[in-house]
Amino acid sequence: MYYFADGCAVFHSAVAHGDLEAVQRCTQLEAAPRTMRTLPHGCSCPSELPHKRHSLFDSLLEYVACGSTPVGKFLDGLQWLLDEGSKANKPMDQPWHKNHYNDHYHHMPELLVTILGRNTERARTEEIIEMIEFLQSYGFCLPYQVNTAAHRLFHHDERDVKRLIYTPFDVALRPHCPTNFLRIVLEEYKRRGLAIKVAHDTQPDQVRIWAGYSRHGEDGWWSNRTNIGNVAWSLFLGLMDSSMIWKESYLGEATHEFQEKIQLLVGYEAVDSNELLALQCILEAMNDITLKAQRLGGFDEERDGKEYWHRLCEAVSRSARHLDLPRDDTRSRLAHYPLHSFTLEGQWNPWSLWFNYELQKPEFRADMSFSWMQHEWWKLEQDEKGMWYDSQWNFFHRYEFSSRTLPKWQRVNFDKYVAVVEKRWLKLNPYYSTSTSHDPNDKS
Numbered sequence: 001m002y003y004f005a006d007g008c009a010v011f012h013s014a015v016a017h018g019d020l021e022a023v024q025r026c027t028q029l030e031a032a033p034r035t036m037r038t039l040p041h042g043c044s045c046p047s048e049l050p051h052k053r054h055s056l057f058d059s060l061l062e063y064v065a066c067g068s069t070p071v072g073k074f075l076d077g078l079q080w081l082l083d084e085g086s087k088a089n090k091p092m093d094q095p096w097h098k099n100h101y102n103d104h105y106h107h108m109p110e111l112l113v114t115i116l117g118r119n120t121e122r123a124r125t126e127e128i129i130e131m132i133e134f135l136q137s138y139g140f141c142l143p144y145q146v147n148t149a150a151h152r153l154f155h156h157d158e159r160d161v162k163r164l165i166y167t168p169f170d171v172a173l174r175p176h177c178p179t180n181f182l183r184i185v186l187e188e189y190k191r192r193g194l195a196i197k198v199a200h201d202t203q204p205d206q207v208r209i210w211a212g213y214s215r216h217g218e219d220g221w222w223s224n225r226t227n228i229g230n231v232a233w234s235l236f237l238g239l240m241d242s243s244m245i246w247k248e249s250y251l252g253e254a255t256h257e258f259q260e261k262i263q264l265l266v267g268y269e270a271v272d273s274n275e276l277l278a279l280q281c282i283l284e285a286m287n288d289i290t291l292k293a294q295r296l297g298g299f300d301e302e303r304d305g306k307e308y309w310h311r312l313c314e315a316v317s318r319s320a321r322h323l324d325l326p327r328d329d330t331r332s333r334l335a336h337y338p339l340h341s342f343t344l345e346g347q348w349n350p351w352s353l354w355f356n357y358e359l360q361k362p363e364f365r366a367d368m369s370f371s372w373m374q375h376e377w378w379k380l381e382q383d384e385k386g387m388w389y390d391s392q393w394n395f396f397h398r399y400e401f402s403s404r405t406l407p408k409w410q411r412v413n414f415d416k417y418v419a420v421v422e423k424r425w426l427k428l429n430p431y432y433s434t435s436t437s438h439d440p441n442d443k444s
Helices: 002-016 020-028 056-066 071-083 095-099 110-118 122-137 148-153 156-161 168-172 179-190 205-211 228-240 253-267 273-296 301-320 350-359 362-367 391-398 400-405 414-428
Strands: 224-227 340-343 380-382 388-390
Touching (some): 002 056, 020 071, 056 110, 122 179, 168 179, 168 224, 179 253, 228 253, 228 301, 228 340, 228 350, 253 273, 273 301, 301 350, 301 414, 350 362, 350 388, 350 391, 350 414
Parallel strands (some): 224 340
16 A cells, blocks of 8 residues: 555655656556646645646656755656656646647746756756756757746736746846856757847747747737846845855856856847847946955955945946837837847836845844834735745835835935835825934934
């Protein structure tokens, strides 16, 4: 009965761990079903929607996501699955399959791209890329887009704070992700004969085969965009975020890697001249930051963090002048779209990103003294991953009218922005005293 218990969980575990001897035992005992296994208590996969059932491949991916299976064993189990004719497609219970009409797709699960985006340990990153290349050798391709349902579910500011990814491009440009993954992404377009910067008024046939149809029917949904502001934020976190496992192996590595990625984009004709100028603005800022760090003997987040983020924000502001696409989420039926473009989304807010970044620090939370903290509904909240949120700050930034009354981030620094938020909040809540106002210009 041991081998048959819990939906033949022993067999699923054996495949997931690449234990081919145990797989053989289960097969001999006829306890090796290829059917879906029901999960009464769910799973620990960081998939977009919780899995209710697992295929053998899903079970294998769950162990990969938890980091408990060495890549060599994973590949043994994966090769056995593929040689047995099992599918390694994106699961049918995930949003992409539900929202896109494409029954003949060969996407590898977007969970692999999600894991690659979240994992920042250098050796593990290389292992995940090896898994992706292995699946490609069996005819599976990268997903065209990821987290499509979450993109609609979360408010814009929430999406940026959670660092959600929407395309493999977004992952490839993060500093912990080596240049060879960007090449893998670009090759997906090249082998289909797709020119990334050629504009189309309708979805090209090769993209339709790859991406499917959109159930929601948004015009130009197949034209992927990368927010250059989030590129800058990822670079900053790579340099400064102490919670990231990935660290530069030498001072300037992140800058050099970013330069190599820009050169690769140029080589694959994946950027136009304006986008190249925009990316070079970010690169120039990274060079300045690296040179200063070299003079000071390295990076110090407490000493340099805010200054370096302001420097990158200046670069983003300058880069936006070169981007000729709209800086918002609007799409027009009459427009022509390239398959990918760099843009600056109109709602992107670097000062809100910085506030939430600082909020994760115990000393910042201990010293907080903002006017909105007087509200009886104010509280600090933690999500399931331990990330802290300020309830009133988030409410204020989701409240459309309030957001429109705040200054453009390009016109003020972080401290002045927070002071304006306090004043706007008090204007909407005149009942509360201004005694705790956090205006840095207040000399009293």
